[in-house]
Amino acid sequence: METKIIRNQLERIRRRCGFQNGIDVDSNGSRGGLCLAWRDDVTISLRSFSKRHIDVIMEATGEGNRRRFTGFYGSTYIQGKNESWDLLKNLRNAEELPWFVCGDFNEIMYGHEKRGGLPREERYMDAFRTLLTDCHLVDVGYIGNWFTWKRGNLPETNIQERLDRGVTNEDWLSLFLDAIIQHLPHSFSDHCPLLINKKREDNERPKKSFKFEAWWVLEESFAEELRYIWDNSTGELVQKLEKVSIGLTRWASQIRRTDESDRDDENLAELIDTKIQLDYEIDRDEQYWE
Numbered sequence: 516m517e518t519k520i521i522r523n524q525l526e527r528i529r530r531r532c533g534f535q536n537g538i539d540v541d542s543n544g545s546r547g548g549l550c551l552a553w554r555d556d557v558t559i560s561l562r563s564f565s566k567r568h569i570d571v572i573m574e575a576t577g578e579g580n581r582r583r584f585t586g587f588y589g590s591t592y593i594q595g596k597n598e599s600w601d602l603l604k605n606l607r608n609a610e611e612l613p614w615f616v617c618g619d620f621n622e623i624m625y626g627h628e629k630r631g632g633l634p635r636e637e638r639y640m641d642a643f644r645t646l647l648t649d650c651h652l653v654d655v656g657y658i659g660n661w662f663t664w665k666r667g668n669l670p671e672t673n674i675q676e677r678l679d680r681g682v683t684n685e686d687w688l689s690l691f692l693d694a695i696i697q698h699l700p701h702s703f704s705d706h707c708p709l710l711i712n713k714k715r716e717d718n719e720r721p722k723k724s725f726k727f728e729a730w731w732v733l734e735e736s737f738a739e740e741l742r743y744i745w746d747n748s749t750g751e752l753v754q755k756l757e758k759v760s761i762g763l764t765r766w767a768s769q770i771r772r773t774d775e776s777d778r779d780d781e782n783l784a785e786l787i788d789t790k791i792q793l794d795y796e797i798d799r800d801e802q803y804w805e
Contacts, residue, residue: 517588517619518548525550538569551586562609567602572612582687583610587618596622596639600646607650613687616652617696619664619679619706624654630662631674652682653765655711659698663707679709685761692760740766 518525525539525548534552538561542548551569553559560572562583569586585606589599603616622643623629647653662675681696688694691713701707744762748755 517546518542518550519545520548522548538564538571540564540566540569547588549586549588563606565602567599568606568618570606570609581612582690583612583614585614585616585618587616587620589619589621591621593639596642600642603646603650607652611686613690614652614684615681615687615711616683617679617681617709617711621678623676623678628662628677629675631667631672647682651684653685653688655681655683655688655694655696657696657698657709660700660707661698663698663709664705666705679706681709681711685758688764689757689761 519542520528522539522541526537529537529539529550529552532552534554536554536559537550537552538559540547540549543566547566549564549566549569551559551571556576558574558576560574562570562572564570567588567590571584573582573584574580587603590596599621620643622639623635624640624644624647626635626637626640629635657680662677663679664677665673665675667673683694694711694713697710697712699708699710741759741763744759744766745755748758748762750758
């Protein structure tokens with residue numbers, strides 16, 4: 516997410532939070548600004564940065580395994596979308612490593628990721644989905660509130676969207692099959708913080724699960740898909756099984772997306788309206804005590 520803070524202020528804030536190491540990108544007035552901070556138990560090598568991204572190689576102390584992380588901030592303007600997507604495509608062409616991309620993409624993938632306001636045009640969502648497919652990136656999933664950004668506290672003016680997410684390639688996903696992103700509560704910012712856990716607790720159920728579930732085998736195309744993935748996987752037995760797991764995860768995710776896009780939104784709308792009203796009451800209470 517954009518910090519909206521100039522580099523000198525960013526550095527002071529980062530150090531007060533206990534992060535002596537960091538990469539800070541200046542804001543342009545009250546717009547933009549990025550920051551990546553880390554402690555001494557990880558080695559970070561900067562690959563590239565811009566006003567829309569920070570791309571690094573990560574290596575945990577004592578592990579020796581290199582992984583790639585990209586903090587990404589997509590354009591808020593229609594005319595800047597193609598520039599943002601071209602940037603991510605160019606980053607995709609770098610060295611093949613386990614790759615995790617996280618941030619505010621300022622775009623949704625499907626209509627049900629937005630509530631309130633004008634419906635999102637399908638061509639913009641389709642361009643975002645195509646971008647992730649071209650970059651071989653899949654959505655990690657999440658737990659917590661359905662949306663990561665909101666504007667307007669009154670029910671008639673409230674707009675909520677899932678603009679922030681984490682996406683990975685298959686190499687990263689195979690290392691952290693149980694990884695999950697949690698949407699944390701927020702009050703001061705219009706975006707919620709994202710907490711990435713490498714291992715979810717037993718009672719945490721993601722909105723989009725990447726674990727094998729019994730309903731998969733009830734799908735008519737399950738056996739055919741399983742056979743296709745197995746026949747096209749190479750390597751030793753364990754490697755083939757990992758590729759089958761990842762392939763089935765992606766296939767199941769596509770089926771879920773289709774199901775979600777066709778579902779009845781009546782119950783969803785009722786829950787969201789209730790949540791908006793509760794947020795409104797909480798904000799009023801906070802203003803009173805302030």
